[in-house]
Amino acid sequence: MSDKEIIIRIAGAAGDGVQSAGLMMAKVFSRNGLHASTYNYYQSIIRGGQSWYQIRASSDKVKSQGDGLDILVTLNKDGIERHTNPEINEGGASSLNGIAIYDKALTGFKQFSGNVKYCPVPLAEIGQKYSKNPLLKNTVALGALCGHISVDFEILADIIRDQFGGKGEIVEQNVNAAKEGYDYFVNTYGRSEKKLQYKKESKYLLAGGDSAGLGAVRAGLKAFFGYPMTPASSFLHFLAQHSKSLDVFVKVTEDEISAINMAIGANYAGVRAMTGTSGGGFALMTEAVGMSGMMEVPLVVYEAQRAGPSTGLPTKTEQGDLLQMLGASQGDFPKVILAPRNVEEAYYMMSDALNIADEYQLPVLFLTDLYLAEHYETVDKLETDFEIKRGKIAKEGMENYRRYEFTEDGVSFRAIPGTPGLMHNEDSDEHDERGDVVSDAVTDPYVRKLAMEKRMKKIEEYIKSIPPTPTYLIKDAESVIIQWGSTQGPVEEAVDILRNKGLKVGVIEMTHLYPMNKDIAELVKGKKHVIFVENNYTGQLRRLVMSEFGISSELIVKYDGESFYPQKLSEEIEAILRR
Amino acid sequence: MTTLSDFKGNVKPDWCPGCGNFAQLTTISAALAELGIDPKDTAVVSGIGCSSNLPEYIKAYGFHGIHGRLLPVATAIKWVNPKLTVIGYGGDGDGFNEGTQHFFHAARRNTDITYIVSDNQIFGLTTGQASPTSEIGMKTKTTPDGNLETPLDPMTFALTAGATFVARGFSGDVKHLQGLIKRGIQHKGFSFIDVFSPCVTFNKTNTYEFFRSRVYKLDESGHDPKNFTQAYEKAREWGDKIPIGVLYEIEASRYEERDPVLKTPLIDHPTMKITPEILKEFT
Numbered sequence: 001m002s003d004k005e006i007i008i009r010i011a012g013a014a015g016d017g018v019q020s021a022g023l024m025m026a027k028v029f030s031r032n033g034l035h036a037s038t039y040n041y042y043q044s045i046i047r048g049g050q051s052w053y054q055i056r057a058s059s060d061k062v063k064s065q066g067d068g069l070d071i072l073v074t075l076n077k078d079g080i081e082r083h084t085n086p087e088i089n090e091g092g093a094s095s096l097n098g099i100a101i102y103d104k105a106l107t108g109f110k111q112f113s114g115n116v117k118y119c120p121v122p123l124a125e126i127g128q129k130y131s132k133n134p135l136l137k138n139t140v141a142l143g144a145l146c147g148h149i150s151v152d153f154e155i156l157a158d159i160i161r162d163q164f165g166g167k168g169e170i171v172e173q174n175v176n177a178a179k180e181g182y183d184y185f186v187n188t189y190g191r192s193e194k195k196l197q198y199k200k201e202s203k204y205l206l207a208g209g210d211s212a213g214l215g216a217v218r219a220g221l222k223a224f225f226g227y228p229m230t231p232a233s234s235f236l237h238f239l240a241q242h243s244k245s246l247d248v249f250v251k252v253t254e255d256e257i258s259a260i261n262m263a264i265g266a267n268y269a270g271v272r273a274m275t276g277t278s279g280g281g282f283a284l285m286t287e288a289v290g291m292s293g294m295m296e297v298p299l300v301v302y303e304a305q306r307a308g309p310s311t312g313l314p315t316k317t318e319q320g321d322l323l324q325m326l327g328a329s330q331g332d333f334p335k336v337i338l339a340p341r342n343v344e345e346a347y348y349m350m351s352d353a354l355n356i357a358d359e360y361q362l363p364v365l366f367l368t369d370l371y372l373a374e375h376y377e378t379v380d381k382l383e384t385d386f387e388i389k390r391g392k393i394a395k396e397g398m399e400n401y402r403r404y405e406f407t408e409d410g411v412s413f414r415a416i417p418g419t420p421g422l423m424h425n426e427d428s429d430e431h432d433e434r435g436d437v438v439s440d441a442v443t444d445p446y447v448r449k450l451a452m453e454k455r456m457k458k459i460e461e462y463i464k465s466i467p468p469t470p471t472y473l474i475k476d477a478e479s480v481i482i483q484w485g486s487t488q489g490p491v492e493e494a495v496d497i498l499r500n501k502g503l504k505v506g507v508i509e510m511t512h513l514y515p516m517n518k519d520i521a522e523l524v525k526g527k528k529h530v531i532f533v534e535n536n537y538t539g540q541l542r543r544l545v546m547s548e549f550g551i552s553s554e555l556i557v558k559y560d561g562e563s564f565y566p567q568k569l570s571e572e573i574e575a576i577l578r579r
Numbered sequence: 580m581t582t583l584s585d586f587k588g589n590v591k592p593d594w595c596p597g598c599g600n601f602a603q604l605t606t607i608s609a610a611l612a613e614l615g616i617d618p619k620d621t622a623v624v625s626g627i628g629c630s631s632n633l634p635e636y637i638k639a640y641g642f643h644g645i646h647g648r649l650l651p652v653a654t655a656i657k658w659v660n661p662k663l664t665v666i667g668y669g670g671d672g673d674g675f676n677e678g679t680q681h682f683f684h685a686a687r688r689n690t691d692i693t694y695i696v697s698d699n700q701i702f703g704l705t706t707g708q709a710s711p712t713s714e715i716g717m718k719t720k721t722t723p724d725g726n727l728e729t730p731l732d733p734m735t736f737a738l739t740a741g742a743t744f745v746a747r748g749f750s751g752d753v754k755h756l757q758g759l760i761k762r763g764i765q766h767k768g769f770s771f772i773d774v775f776s777p778c779v780t781f782n783k784t785n786t787y788e789f790f791r792s793r794v795y796k797l798d799e800s801g802h803d804p805k806n807f808t809q810a811y812e813k814a815r816e817w818g819d820k821i822p823i824g825v826l827y828e829i830e831a832s833r834y835e836e837r838d839p840v841l842k843t844p845l846i847d848h849p850t851m852k853i854t855p856e857i858l859k860e861f862t
Contacts, residue, residue: 202862204861204862205861214853214858217851218853222659223845225655243839244839244840246857247851248840249658249838249840249841253651254681257648257681258648258684261644261645261648261651262652262655263655264644265642265651265652265655265659266655266656266658266659268642268652268656269655269663269846270660271659271846271848273655273659291644291645382853384852384853384858388850415640417620418619418620418640418663420617420619422619424640424641425588425634425635425641426641426643427641427643428627428645435641436589436590436635437590
């Protein structure tokens with residue numbers, strides 16, 4: 001591994017403070033001008049179990065959690081063996097080839113001295129000098145780690161100050177404990193020979209839920225209605241914690257059905273509002289998705305997929321909800337499904353999603369997954385300017401107003417309640433241009449047909465605005481991989497590995513899943529192999545693309561709840577390429 | 580000033596002749612007119628059922644949504660724009676089956692909306708099946724040997740949930756009903772009015788005559804609507820004598836007064852600009 005990059009893993013039981021220590025470490029890198037990406041391996045448990053947090057940092061953009069492991073910090077005994085034993089493989093994660101930092105008191109575990117340098121540190125003993133709080137040993141460990149990789153101690157001290165609220169006794173205890181850990185490690189084991197290229201600059205460090213939340217606020221989001229469900233909660237928590245500072249009303253409702261109906265009600269009443277959930281909650285919302293489609297009330301739904309079916313693996317990632325989203329609600333109606341590939345894209349795409357919903361007056365389903373929603377990534381720059389497009393909103397004095405006027409592009413003017421003179425009814429029953437029902441006293445097949453065509457026209461109009469499908473190294477590619485969502489990073493890295501071996505392979509990265517950009521058919525033309533890579537069992541996007549374009553293809557899937565790892569994935573792709 | 584005719588919709592109601600819903604359409608419109616409320620400032624939100632067709636027949640901002648979900652929609656509309664008078668209107672099937680959960684939570688939020696239920700104790704639009712308020716033993720298409728479930732009592736339910744205005748009316752007494760609806764709209768908080776609304780086609784038990792011979796008015800019988808225990812006792816009264824009128828009315832703070840962001844109507848909030856200063860938090 002080069003001097004450019006490092007992979008660190010912090011392991012412990014739930015309740016040990018693994019996540020917060022890991023995030024602090026990621027900040028150490030982002031505030032040293034390095035790129036970083038984190039990976040949170042945890043279970044649906046509040047205390048106990050075994051969790052770990054991986055941070056990969058580099059001078060280059062970090063695309064995934066990566067292969068390999070340079071430093072292990074373990075807060076319990078189980079963690080030492082689990083991450084040093086080459087026989088144990090957590091969904092593809094590498095075992096340690098480097099140094100292990102752990103409390104001196106931990107003994108009696110199986111050692112693997114070939115690849116591991118054991119560096120016990122009196123973590124608890126040092127911690128107890130400053131406070132009785134057992135979590136202080138984490139701070140000591142962070143100090144030791146930073147000493148080893150030659151981080152300026154003041155940067156760590158600042159992060160500790162931010163974490164524990166500025167000043168006071170607790171901050172002092174933590175800073176002093178970290179310093180002692182730092183010095184202890186340097187004096188006992190010395191500094192790493194790896195010289196990471198630190199810079200005096202800071203990068204943004206955000207999880208997908210955060211960046212999507214910021215993107216929504218940037219586009220004028222005023223209300224969010226939700227119900228807690230992992231992994232959609234990171235989005236909910238972000239907005240709830242920033243409700244006052246970012247001026248968004250956040251309401252946790254009695255159930256997901258209420259949440260989506262409230263979001264529709266709020267949009268109808270004139271402000272940008274949305275809801276969010278994971279697959280199970282979305283199943284409850286589906287009827288109202290169709291209502292948004294029928295009544296033409298703008299709506300954005302944030303959906304973070306976790307491994308299903310049913311309760312499934314609540315804290316594990318998967319891409320198994322695409323066909324549920326596609327099929328959501330009875331009948332044919334226009335809807336849009338967008339899937340960002342990374343944290344940065346989630347920011348921009350969420351802003352766009354709110355515009356699309358308003359401009360075309362339809363439901364936009366924003367599809368992400370646990371991996372993207374919960375892992376942190378550095379971002380260099382975030383464009384803050386954005387043009388909010390509210391679409392056709394009727395103004396007072398409009399003559400012969402018809403809410404559902406049959407227009408050229410299918411989009412008609414919506415009148416916000418309170419507008420003088422434009423009172424009308426919006427109906428989930430089939431209705432005519434005025435909004436009057438055509439299904440009750442007398443069914444009117446003629447108007448029904450026109451009303452259906454009016455709504456569906458909007459999707460034909462929308463298709464024209466879909467940007468070209470993003471690609472990676474496709475120009476000279478003989479074979480091509482098609483991916484969507486958070487697998488972008490590992491897929492691109494797998495392609496890098498294959499390119500180094502001289503294999504000409506590229507990637508088509510689908511962000512607009514429904515409706516699709518017709519350029520897909522062009523992009524795959526003449527390619528020897530078309531390989532879908534998906535985090536699910538049946539290859540849901542492959543089925544959809546095949547039905548749209550009749551492309552024959554191959555499929556690599558992973559459904560163990562973990563994301564892809566580049567090396568292993570490259571081997572699977574290579575096996576197909578060499579057929 | 581507004582008049583009854585200002586609320587007259589373009590579409591003629593398709594309810595059965597004699598349906599209790601007619602009286603409610605008239606009394607809701609008349610109460611709004613009497614209060615001087617402009618149709619443009621009125622949102623009428625419904626679910627699915629015979630009664631839920633009402634937004635088509637009244638001139639206002641109508642929202643005819645899906646079965647059982649009118650209260651979340653109505654609540655959100657009020658939170659966005661409190662200048663609107665928001666009326667939720669639906670049937671017993673809509674509100675006390677699929678909508679039960681929303682009913683309970685809307686009541687405890689005490690948002691300033693008026694929820695009127697046209698309670699005919701039967702499913703009408705789906706041609707006569709037992710509803711949650713159908714009496715025990717009632718024979719319907721789905722209960723050929725008689726209904727086996729104890730009816731849900733909307734009055735005690737609303738009181739338990741924390742509704743701050745709980746009343747019962749009767750479509751056979753238009754003047755009294757109009758007064759109740761007017762009072763419900765004026766009440767600052769969640770107002771619930773359950774209206775005995777005979778279904779002349781499918782419910783042969785709970786007819787106009789059935790109610791006419793049983794109902795008596797609470798305001799003529801010394802009832803104190805501020806007394807929760809008395810209200811609860813009156814809510815339980817059922818048999819030869821059935822009370823109508825305001826069972827309970829108190830003043831309490833509303834959700835929209837408690838939330839710091841909602842204190843300013845959402846519709847009046849300026850757009851939040853994301854700035855580099857805001858983004859600093861995320862380095």
